[in-house]
Amino acid sequence: MPDAEELVADALAAVRGTDVRQTERQLDRLMVGTGAADGATAVDAALARRLVRGLGRLWPRGWQPVDVHRIVRRRLDAGAARLVRDALAAQRREQAEPVPAWWDDQLRVLAAEGRDAAGQGSSASQGSKPARGRDLDAEVLAAWTAAEGLDRVDALRAAVDVLALVESLPPIAVLRPPPGSTGAALPRAAGTTRSGSPMLDRVRALLAKAESTTFPAEAEALTGKAQELIARHSIDEALLAAGTERGDVPSGVRLGVETPYAGAKALLVQEVAAANRCEAIWSDDLGFTTVLGWPADLVAVELLYTSLLVQATAAMLRGRAERRPGSGRRTKVWDESFLNAFALRIGERLRTATDAATEAAGQTEAGADRLLPVLAARGEAVRERLETLFPGVTRHRLSVRDAEGWSSGTSAADRASLDVGGGSTPRQVPGRP
Template identity: 35%
Template sequence: MSDGMLDKIRKLLAQAEDPACTPAEAEAFNQRAADLIAKYGIDKALLDAAKAPATKEDVDRRKIHVPGPYAWEKSALLYNIGEPLNVHTVRHNNGRRSDGYKVSMFGFPSDLERVELLFTSLLVQASHSLATIQPPPWESTVSYRKAWMWGFINTVKARLVAAESRAAREADERGDGPSTALVLADRKTLVDRRVEEAFTDLKRSKSVTVKGSGYRDGQAAGQRADLGGSRLGQAPGAAIGR
């Protein structure tokens, strides 16, 4: 990501996270940042495709530690950020959940950069929100926070999908390059192939059943979250469900 673009996105993040910022102002910053990061990803993919066909060797692998508490939900957040941005993440099934998880991320460098930036920022935003919200007296803090996280995760993913679709449509309307859908499909195929070669025994996890009243509050926080700044699996083990 260019230094200029990165600085612009970081400034939007800082503005949206400012406690003095009104909800309307934060939403405006959020939308602008989400559009910028989506536009960057689509434009970079099209530019690379115009230079030379992508190959499996262009796909990188990076490792990240997802810390506890709530490491399962945090790894699900990483998955749901990565999937719309063409990053495939694999959760390694080792150690205790309370210690967090090691996660491998596969993708093109520009997409990995987008995911890492967003994941770091959204973890901070989620932590700030959870620290200020009190669950109802009849519900355990753990149940409330887990439900909150899933509301946050699902809303963030929906917004990312919308931003990516919008950026792809605008790129096609300009008509100055190859088909966006074909370029992204080719890149996804290469990422999936790289994962399959690295892990031959991936398993999907069971779907998550969300319990707790925090889901709606998490959805609201996900709608406000700044998006400026995946299939998750275990090796061996299971992929995070949606």
């Protein structure tokens, strides 16, 4: 009888092929196992070990835990993503090399999402490193199977699908030094800051109130204050960095851009990014947009995009309900035109606000003679980073297919609160028509 590793390899090869009957035969063999008394445990352990190894090989290729979790959920399902989350925790327990703090932050976020969804702890969690052995490897798959309520046939099929996807992921841009890396030639001030800043805590509180209020005037006042705070913070960070020898370079963050209307959502990211002196590249087949910029500006983009997407979706649903029966084109075309118009109009408003904040800062203690060269140099550094990481970037134009949806989306953007201010070949998202 073949050993467990051979059975797993044969099942993977069959899943990657086009012969459905061969795939079923190999999955049946995986179900039978090695024929030994502990054959099922051996198969579970082999699957888990190969999945953990596969994850480990992704980190030098640019992938991060949240990226893998997102694409597995997008291409497979939420249950498959939960298996990846548990395998990530197992892989973390094995890591002997230095692990950056942001890495553990991502794992904690994923674990918290799992607890929130299930109302309890995940089947595998980050902790001290236990003794390694086949039983522990098998435990990852067994615990996940029980938590998902799957029978063994469905669990093995799903696990092989996850493994096939993980091993097929292409290299992407390395935005942050992975575990064990010295970080040479990579951003030292990498990524965005999610917590720990009193200013950001104030901004988040203002945005939460702005999104929940039913009074437009109150929302504008709240978000105007948030814009003022974040814009001033960005300028202060730029001036501080210019006066030190820190040697930082622009960093990056990936924002999920999901269907439906992924193109319109990617356009919203690009407009928000441009208003905050960042560059955005949409990788449509991978389901995310990469935003390159300086840390304080990346914070602004992430907060703005998240809040404005909520506002745009709510406004779209209201506008859809207000349409006259039988008017315009079908709903999908109207929705897409609405969201595209919303994104472009919001971008104009944000750029106006950013310009005003920059002009005001230049008239204070900073002085335009000092501030503008600093901002120009930082903008050039971001563009250089873009050219280094995405040398083959392409552009495509935006098409408008529903005038009514476009007009309604523009009006909705005018009414929206401004929350904050100032695989295949990746591409920058659509420009103006």
